[in-house]
Amino acid sequence: MFDNLTNILDLGIFSDLEKQIMNENKVEFNKQINDFMKTSRAASKLSYCYCCGREIGSFCNSHTVPAFCLRNIAVNGKVSTLNSIIDFPLLNNDKGVAQAGTFQLICRDCDSKIFSDYENPYSYDELPTQKMLAQISLKNNLKFISKRRIEKEFFTCMLEKNNMIQNFTDAKHFVQELDLNEYINAFNKAKKALEKGWNEYYLCYYEKLNYTVPIAFQGCISIAIDFDGSIINDIYNQSSKYILKPIHICIFPFEASSIIMMFIENGDKRYRNFYKTFSKLELSDKLLTLLYIILAYSEDFYISPRIYDVATKNEEVVRISQKGQDIFSLTPYFDPYALLKKQFDLEERKKLPNFLLEEYRMDKE
Ligand SMILES: [Zn+2]
Numbered sequence: 001m002f003d004n005l006t007n008i009l010d011l012g013i014f015s016d017l018e019k020q021i022m023n024e025n026k027v028e029f030n031k032q033i034n035d036f037m038k039t040s041r042a043a044s045k046l047s048y049c050y051c052c053g054r055e056i057g058s059f060c061n062s063h064t065v066p067a068f069c070l071r072n073i074a075v076n077g078k079v080s081t082l083n084s085i086i087d088f089p090l091l092n093n094d095k096g097v098a099q100a101g102t103f104q105l106i107c108r109d110c111d112s113k114i115f116s117d118y119e120n121p122y123s124y125d126e127l128p129t130q131k132m133l134a135q136i137s138l139k140n141n142l143k144f145i146s147k148r149r150i151e152k153e154f155f156t157c158m159l160e161k162n163n164m165i166q167n168f169t170d171a172k173h174f175v176q177e178l179d180l181n182e183y184i185n186a187f188n189k190a191k192k193a194l195e196k197g198w199n200e201y202y203l204c205y206y207e208k209l210n211y212t213v214p215i216a217f218q219g220c221i222s223i224a225i226d227f228d229g230s231i232i233n234d235i236y237n238q239s240s241k242y243i244l245k246p247i248h249i250c251i252f253p254f255e256a257s258s259i260i261m262m263f264i265e266n267g268d269k270r271y272r273n274f275y276k277t278f279s280k281l282e283l284s285d286k287l288l289t290l291l292y293i294i295l296a297y298s299e300d301f302y303i304s305p306r307i308y309d310v311a312t313k314n315e316e317v318v319r320i321s322q323k324g325q326d327i328f329s330l331t332p333y334f335d336p337y338a339l340l341k342k343q344f345d346l347e348e349r350k351k352l353p354n355f356l357l358e359e360y361r362m363d364k365e
Pocket residue numbers: 049050051052053054106107108109110111
């Protein structure tokens with residue numbers, strides 16, 4: 001239900017007092033946000049499948065992270081989400097596997113066909129194929145298209161209910177529109193690659209671990225800052241000519257192994273230094289880097305309830321999970337780059353417990 005909310009509400013900017021107020025008015029807040037989300041979802045709903053274009057009445061509840069991966073980290077059918085780490089009063093902490101990270105944009109027929117190679121654990125006996133990478137890219141972009149469409153309606157809705165000022169809503173809409181177009185282009189590219197059998201992706205990292213990690217993630221992230229502090233993606237550049245280049249990251253827990261991988265579009269030079277430096281790191285540090293990146297940049301990862309206590313009691317995990325680029329994206333009063341460098345400093349990974357190491361493995365009694 002609240003999947004798309006964390007980003008909208010700029011997590012982490014709330015003070016203890018604000019959280020207290022929200023907690024005291026939890027029922028009312030929840031009801032209002034529920035209403036907004038309901039309206040936004042309804043307003044963003046299409047009448048056709050985004051993939052095949054067929055007219056449809058009901059959509060598939062598509063999972064971003066394959067459900068079979070979530071099952072491997074679930075306890076009693078539940079996985080935990082970001083909110084369980086950052087203690088946000090309004091959102092639900094635990095989600096059933098069926099609702100975790102889903103979007104409704106395509107028909108059941110498409111959902112069962114277009115991701116079938118990469119969603120099959122037996123496909124990973126060998127290196128992932130171009131087809132699998134295109135399928136992952138297709139889905140990552142679909143998820144963002146769905147998300148941005150709903151967010152756009154959410155801000156319209158807030159404006160209509162006088163909870164937002166016009167300028168702020170316009171600025172948000174402008175950024176969302178640019179963002180949406182980039183995801184649509186990347187979606188079209190992936191779709192074409194699948195149809196034509198083109199090689200469009202470069203696998204910069206692939207690792208098969210012989211144990212089940214307690215974290216599941218699939219998504220694309222526009223990494224802002226490199227290991228040496230230089231800028232990879234200028235996330236403040238709002239020119240329609242500047243395109244953010246995301247990197248796809250997968251952390252897939254299997255029954256007795258895990259797949260960790262990272263890939264980009266062919267010819268994308270922006271990440272060259274990043275993955276060159278990355279490739280020289282020790283395995284444990286590579287895993288730690290990826291853990292830091294998903295915690296700091298994304299709200300869409302899943303953790304096993306098995307590590308819930310360790311994660312939520314660790315101050316650094318909580319602090320790093322609260323980072324969000326949205327927080328200050330509309331405040332031009334200071335040098336955003338200095339702050340950005342500080343905010344996404346990869347050195348900070350060293351403060352995290354490395355949940356991707358064998359000591360946290362799921363397949364251990
Ligand atoms: Zn379809």
